[in-house]
Amino acid sequence: MIMDIERQFQQYFGKDCLIASAPGRVNLIGEHTDYNQGFVLPGAIDRHIYIAMAPNQYKKLNLVAPGFGESFSFELDHMRPVKGWPTYLLGMIYMIMPEKHLPEGMDILISGNVPIGAGMSSSAALCSAFGLALNEFFQLGLSGMQIALLAQKTEHRFAGLQCGIMDPFASLHGKAGHLMKLDCRSLEYEYIPFDFPDIRIILVNSMVSHSLASSEYNLRRQQCEEGVAVLKKYEPAMHSLRDLQPRLLEEHKAELDETVYKRCHFIVEENQRLLDGCEDLKNNDLDAFGKLMYASHAGLSKEYEVSCIESDFLVNEINKLNGVKGARQMGGGFGGCIITLVDHHAEESFILDIQKKYELQFGKIPDCYVMNINEGAYILKPLA
Ligand code: GLA
Numbered sequence: 001m002i003m004d005i006e007r008q009f010q011q012y013f014g015k016d017c018l019i020a021s022a023p024g025r026v027n028l029i030g031e032h033t034d035y036n037q038g039f040v041l042p043g044a045i046d047r048h049i050y051i052a053m054a055p056n057q058y059k060k061l062n063l064v065a066p067g068f069g070e071s072f073s074f075e076l077d078h079m080r081p082v083k084g085w086p087t088y089l090l091g092m093i094y095m096i097m098p099e100k101h102l103p104e105g106m107d108i109l110i111s112g113n114v115p116i117g118a119g120m121s122s123s124a125a126l127c128s129a130f131g132l133a134l135n136e137f138f139q140l141g142l143s144g145m146q147i148a149l150l151a152q153k154t155e156h157r158f159a160g161l162q163c164g165i166m167d168p169f170a171s172l173h174g175k176a177g178h179l180m181k182l183d184c185r186s187l188e189y190e191y192i193p194f195d196f197p198d199i200r201i202i203l204v205n206s207m208v209s210h211s212l213a214s215s216e217y218n219l220r221r222q223q224c225e226e227g228v229a230v231l232k233k234y235e236p237a238m239h240s241l242r243d244l245q246p247r248l249l250e251e252h253k254a255e256l257d258e259t260v261y262k263r264c265h266f267i268v269e270e271n272q273r274l275l276d277g278c279e280d281l282k283n284n285d286l287d288a289f290g291k292l293m294y295a296s297h298a299g300l301s302k303e304y305e306v307s308c309i310e311s312d313f314l315v316n317e318i319n320k321l322n323g324v325k326g327a328r329q330m331g332g333g334f335g336g337c338i339i340t341l342v343d344h345h346a347e348e349s350f351i352l353d354i355q356k357k358y359e360l361q362f363g364k365i366p367d368c369y370v371m372n373i374n375e376g377a378y379i380l381k382p383l384a
Contacts, residue, residue: 005050023044054107060075087159
């Protein structure tokens, strides 16, 4: 891989480069809990975004993404707003560089294999890889958590998505064979071994490309905040839905808008599912964990209303297949991937069966990815 990227960079820019690599992520359970200051349980995966970078003398920022067949060039003194993937890079420069701009020209090549819009956090991987590359090149001394927080701010300010910290955190802190139980309030985290040699994590792509920034995600966040604003009167110490006790929610149900109640109920239950699920993993009880995954999906679909007919179809059909422990839609929602835990003996038949069923119903074949839990972002190659 390193050689391919170096060769490509040589072809475009004719020189040596620094290479940073950052993975996408899966999240086993705990969806939409991060911006409610609850817990999440992601793991970094063996799909990556790579940034190859070297300085130039022309006071230009040159970006190429051969995989997209796209390139952009900016004069450092006349940076202009752009749409699409370059916005994440410009955002990270603004967020991370002490003077809010690059002190010298840069040639940058982007490549990778994290599917876009599939709920595997390609944009967080892009921001994390670039953050790491800038940190290394300019010796900024930032920690992984600092880079993750800057990547989150970039999503907020440059992509308009009021996301939580989970995705860049996971990309930057992953550990092979381990999930991360992250407390999104204190930012403390614990590595939990995911050591089930007979189990495969398979992502089934609904091929419905979600567009999270298209308001629904931000609306969910607002609805959660509305719930907190109403219920805080009765529990002044409450800062987020993380602090909401189920009893308080039920006592004051009538004071909440029906939709807001559903959103709050989902978050309270999802957070509890995560805590229970971590115990199940520690007890090697994947049957119990799988049930929590199905319950999570039901809540995402009926209460949080971030699923879609394709995702519901997949989870429903997956539930009927042999060797499956659990399944649910993963990530922000409205499509993307279904995460499933499948017995390794059933891996092949599972993929064939679900692809066949989905094709019959929707006329397209869902991509399936068998994932390993991997290391987080790192510098693949420093600049010589
Ligand atoms: C997206 C966001 C995350 C998180 C998930 C839902 O991936 O970027 O912060 O909110 O959705 O769990």
